[in-house]
Amino acid sequence: MEQRVSLITLGVPDMDKAAAFYDALGWTRAESPDGVIAYDLISQTLGLYPLEKLAEDMGLPLSALGAGAMTLSHNTRSAQEVDQLMQAAKAAGAEVLRPAGEVFWGGYIGYFRAPDGHIWEIAHNPFSPLSEEGAFRWNGF
Template identity: 50%
Template sequence: MTLPRQRISLVTLGVDDLARARAFYAALGWREAEVTDGMACFQLHGQALMLFGRDALAEDQGRAGADLGTGALTLAQNFSTREDVDAVFAEALAAGATTLKAPEAVFWGGYSGYYADPDGHVWEVAHNPFWPLADDGSLTLPVESSDPA
């Protein structure tokens, strides 16, 4: 049996204050699917996002006491219009996010901005006219014919 390898099932964010992180994502309208002592999960389209105490995450990874930081990682949400990008960006700021770059037209022909959640995790909100979204917001990249040689 061939297992599907090109996928992500779960994204886990290490947070300093679980209650604050839960409140932030709730203010964005996200609904928790599961909450236990020390973690909260949100069901996404075909995957899940988990909030987990940063120290507990380091221990779970076998790196107890390590400073995990937030790493060189951007989480992104694409939207069908620039107006949607602006609305979601404003909603994130109202919920406690910090502006990194306000939404603007970008060199690749789209429109995007960046904010950091209260734990410093970086989110991009974008409109990419070259990647149309399904009605449910899911993204399927256009298939290009290419020669790997």
């Protein structure tokens, strides 16, 4: 198995509400005829899919999906960009869980919960600068 994640699929209870949130953040939808609302990212795609259908695809009852302790992280080029994105997320309907601020390891982060329930971290890591096109690597490029 090659070391990469190609598609992140979020099971969401309300497709229209979830898509409206990501649209409000300025993301552009990709065409998808199969019931997925997709957003192409840098070398990945984020897909929104009805939660019930996701459980059905997995062969699990909806109650078995639970709520995993996981975050989706978006790294930025500056601390100021973290502040801007946290404000944009709140304006788009997110619940701010942790306002942006400095952290013990030298970075700058904030957390929000999207209307679909998924938790996002917005982070600036000065030790992992992004590539010119915005790609992230743990120790930078």
